[in-house]
Amino acid sequence: MHYQENHSLNPHLKTSNLPVRDPVAVVGAGLIGRAWAIVFARAGHPVRLHDMDAGTMADSHAYIEARLQELAGHGLLDDSPEVVLARIRIEPSLVDALRDVVLVQENIRETVEAKTAMFSQLDALAPPDAVLASSTSWLPASTFTAGLPGRGRCLVGHPVNPPYLVPLVELCPAPWTDAAAMARAHALYSAAGQVPVTLTREIHGFLLNRVQAAVLDECFRLFEEGFANAEDIDKVLKDGLALRWSFMGPFETIDLNAPEGVVDYSARYGAQNKKAMADRQPFQWSEATLKKVDAERRKDLPIADIGTRSAWRDRRLMALAAHKRQAPAS
Ligand SMILES: NC(=O)c1ccc[n+]([C@@H]2O[C@H](COP(=O)([O-])OP(=O)(O)OC[C@H]3O[C@@H](n4cnc5c(N)ncnc54)[C@H](O)[C@@H]3O)[C@@H](O)[C@H]2O)c1
Structure with a gap:
């Protein structure tokens, strides 16, 4: 796993206090994507952070490093900032970002067209049992996952900004989302220290x-x-x-x-x-x-x-x- 590879590259890093967890992909490295990277890496997940914009990916590294120092200063990290940062791999290839992940957290721009195109790629490329969650603030998953063969594993996982400080995640299924995918998402977010709440069906604006x-x-x-x-x-x-x-x-x-x-x-x-x-x-x-x-x-x-x-x-x-x-x- 990349988490272990990263550690073996740097013998000066302290070992983690947390169990090693499965990899997570964070797609879109803007305001919310980079914040999600902190959430998952802080909890022990190897994180692949992908964006289509190279400048955004480069900026996100320094941004995350600064936030991790602040979190450590407030006693909000179980590991050192260096250990948490080493879990995050900036990944320019979407294909490589999605390899072996258990969860994809999508954070690209808020339009049905962009999300439809992205979810089509995610469904084709991510492992078949990975949960595909969108951070969308307003768009029900039914508006951008209807035609997908794997639509049963697609759902909304709407965070509050910034999710590494405000733990609520709203889980909202499309009419075709499998109960098992909702349960897996709930367990993953909970284990990462978030507070998931579950809607029974779609409503504009969620809760x-x-x-x-x-x-x-x-x-x-x-x-x-x-x-x-x-x-x-x-x-x-x-x-x-x-x-x-x-x-x-x-x-x-x-x-x-x-x-x-x-x-x-x-x-x-x-x-x-x-x-x-x-x-x-x-x-x-x-x-x-x-x-x-x-x-x-x-x-x-x-x-x-x-x-x-x-x-x-x-x-x-x-x-x-x-x-x-x-x-x-x-
Ligand atoms: N900003 C908030 O307070 C907030 C809170 C909760 C949820 N959200 C949701 O999170 C999502 C992202 O919002 P944001 O504020 O981080 O936006 P942002 O503009 O800061 O970031 C979006 C990123 O997505 C990237 N991107 C766009 N298309 C892409 C593609 N096809 N492949 C890879 N990367 C792509 C862009 O380069 C950009 O870096 C939206 O759906 C938004 O509704 C935002």
Whole structure:
């Protein structure tokens, strides 16, 4: 295996604390692909990272190296950054990237045409028992796998950015996805330290983007109607709801907010909740409102500083991930 080959090439690398795992291919080495490479390599998988663009592949190496140093600094790696990095092979040939893999994680651009062409190649080239998972944020697998002989092993494995800090993966089957492929994907992601959730059937936006869309919709609406400024609406989440939501969901939250649980919560507050939502109109993403929110954001954060602020966000997420690792939910 390449993992062992890499180690035999460099006798100074410390040995791993983890069991050797089966190889995984990560196809598309942009923002999400390179992040997936970290997830799988961190868990002990030899990773073949492929992109059609040589420059992107070259950049991804330095990017991954820097992220691994940061993760190690927050106590989020079981092995040294060098050991984890040595598991990742940048692979310019798709054929070689797919050899002997148990999972292909596809992360190319978000169009049905691109995904259809890629899945056709993946199905033809990957070992027949490998799971073929797409990171797509919005496209149901049925839109790009319908004609494939191996469509039963194709599914969506939608991550949250960056998946090495935010562990949720949404597993969504096409109508023809085999239950066994879903189970294998679930086991692989779990063993890699992710938190898979399973949809029973396709729906636009899967789960996470639908919940986020509902929250965004209400936030924009409240802003548009002048009830509060954007900064204060953001505080409702970051200094209010999201503190609890970082370790329990809304169902568990309401279960604990009434002495007798969910039904009791509804008896006490259901009518008020219903009233609050009764006159809801979907936000139309009006340009005028978007420009106003943007203007408020730009006072706090010039566009040129978005990269710096994103790096700050990732450091905060690392500190939170380290805290959650030390204080597990159970
Ligand atoms: N960006 C996010 O926050 C996010 C979150 C979750 C899921 N996703 C999903 O992940 C996928 C990738 O998104 P991204 O943000 O990493 O995009 P990106 O533009 O950063 O990366 C896409 C990469 O795919 C490569 N590529 C395109 N066609 C290819 C081909 N035929 N063969 C090999 N490589 C090819 C490109 O060169 C590019 O490097 C999309 O489906 C997106 O919806 C993105």
